[in-house]
Amino acid sequence: MSLSLVIPVSGLAWTTSLPTGLHDRLNTMYRIIGGGCYLVTHAPLTGQFDMWVDDDGLATQAPNAPATLLAQRFGHTQRTYHGKAIITGPETPAGFADLTHEQVAHLRDLMGRS
Known part of the structure; x- marks a missing residue:
């Protein structure tokens, strides 16, 4: 399991753990994102953070x-994101790297600044 941050449209983010196995991890991401999500888009933010969103989110x-x-x-200023987003650490052979509690706090701080 890897610690990740879920960012809903409301902005009231929470942490969750994603399974390490690819099939279970994807199904968990689809369920968390909701809205009929069946395919996720990977949006690398930095070498430390990756964002995952519904591939059809723009339309749905x-x-x-x-x-x-x-x-x-x-x-990354060229697009808007739709639906819930999941922030993870970078992907490794064993799944995603865990986000630390300090990283989660930093991400929340970045979202709170205008």
């Missing part, structure tokens, strides 16, 4: 201003 889910703001904080 509400805009996610907090996730879009977070991506912008890391220099």
